[in-house]
Amino acid sequence: MALDRDVIGRRLLLGGRRGSETASLGPSQFGVVFLHFGLDAGARVPEALVHEIDRFAEPLKSELSMRVADTLVIDTALPVLGAPLRGSGYVAGDGCCVSIRHVRVLLPLNGAFRLAQRFAIDWVKIDDENRIVRGDLKDVKSYRIYGEPVLAVADGSVVGARNDLPDQAPGALPANLPISEADGNFVGLAIGGRAFVLYAHLRPGSGRVRFGDRVGRGAITGELGNTGNSQAPHLHLHVMDRPDDLQADGLPYVFEAFAIPTDAEAGTSDFDRAEATGSPLTLTRRSAPLAVRKALPLDLSIVDWEPRASEGGTQ
Ligand SMILES: [Zn+2]
Structure with a gap:
C-alpha cells in the first residue's frame, strides 16, 4: 500500500496532537502517522508491518528513503x-x-x-x-x-x-x-x-x-x-x-x-x-x-x- 503526500497530510499529526494534521514536518519536529488498512475477507494476515518513507530532503537536495517502525502483528485471540x-x-x-x-x-x-x-x-x-x-x-x-x-x-x-x-x-x-x-x-x-x-x-x-x-x-x-x-x-x-x-x-x-x-x-x-x-x-x-x-x-x-x-x- 502506498500513500501520497495528500493522504499522509490528513494522517500526520505534529507531536501526535489531534487537530495538528499536516503534510510538512519541520526541523526537529516529530509527528505520528495514524494508519488503518483493510484486508479482503479470507486474506492472509501479515506477520509484520514494514513502513518505508520516501522523502525529498531539502538540505541535501536529494531523495531519501528510510525504513521505520517495523511492527509485529499481534495474533493473540481477541x-x-x-x-x-x-x-x-x-x-x-x-x-x-x-x-x-x-x-x-x-x-x-x-x-x-x-x-x-x-x-x-x-x-x-x-x-x-x-x-x-x-x-x-x-x-x-x-x-x-x-x-x-x-x-x-x-x-x-x-x-x-x-x-x-x-x-x-x-x-x-x-x-x-x-x-x-x-x-x-x-x-x-x-x-x-x-x-x-x-x-x-x-x-x-x-x-x-x-x-x-x-x-x-x-x-x-x-x-x-x-x-x-x-x-x-x-x-x-x-x-x-x-x-x-x-x-x-x-x-x-x-x-x-x-x-x-x-x-x-x-x-x-x-x-x-x-x-x-x-x-x-x-x-x-x-x-x-x-x-x-x-x-x-x-x-x-x-x-x-x-x-x-x-x-x-x-x-
Ligand atoms: Zn468516548
Whole structure:
C-alpha cells in the first residue's frame, strides 16, 4: 500500500496532537502517522508491518528513503464480549476508524505515549424516529439512552468504580474538569487475559458494584448518565491492557453477536447535528437486519443487541 503526500497530510499529526494534521514536518519536529488498512475477507494476515518513507530532503537536495517502525502483528485471540446494553437501536459513535475522536487520542502521560481509546465506542441510543434526543436538550432525561442499564460484557472482577459525581448539563463539554474526573462515574472490569474494560459516564448513585466484586457476564453494573467529560448522555466503552483509564493502550475486541438493521449513511456531521438538535439520524432500514458474529462495529453502525419486537417472529 502506498500513500501520497495528500493522504499522509490528513494522517500526520505534529507531536501526535489531534487537530495538528499536516503534510510538512519541520526541523526537529516529530509527528505520528495514524494508519488503518483493510484486508479482503479470507486474506492472509501479515506477520509484520514494514513502513518505508520516501522523502525529498531539502538540505541535501536529494531523495531519501528510510525504513521505520517495523511492527509485529499481534495474533493473540481477541476478547469476545457480550452486549454492554439491552435492546435495540444503539449507535456506535466515534468508533474505528474514520472518526478521529477516540482513534487519535494519543496522550503523553508520565513520560510515555498512550492510546487507550483507540478502539473505544461512545454508545448512544435512538428511538423509533431515529432521534437521539427529544424534548428539552438541556435535560439529561431527554436523551434516549439516559438511565439504560449497563451490563458486564464478560465474567470479571471490579478493579475500580466511582459513583458520586453529578450529571453535567448536556450541550457542551464541562470546563476545567480535572483529568481524574474525565470518566465521571465509572466501572473498570478485569475480564482475564490481561484485558480490562472501562465503562464511563454512569448516572450518579447508579453503580451496583464495588472494588473487588466478582460479576457475571450480563450483570447490571450501573446505569447510563452524563457524568465526567461528556456533552450528552452516552456510554464510553473500551478495552485496555492495564487497569488505568488513560495510562493504558487500547486493545481490539469483538462482540459475540449483534444485528445491524440499517445501511451506514449517517456521517459524523449528521450524528453531531442529531445529538445537538434532536433531528433524526439519516438512516435507511435494510430489508432484513444483517446478523453479525464476533466483530467490532465500525463507526456509526446501528447495532441491535436483541431483535426488535417487530422482528421477533411472534404474532
Ligand atoms: Zn468516548
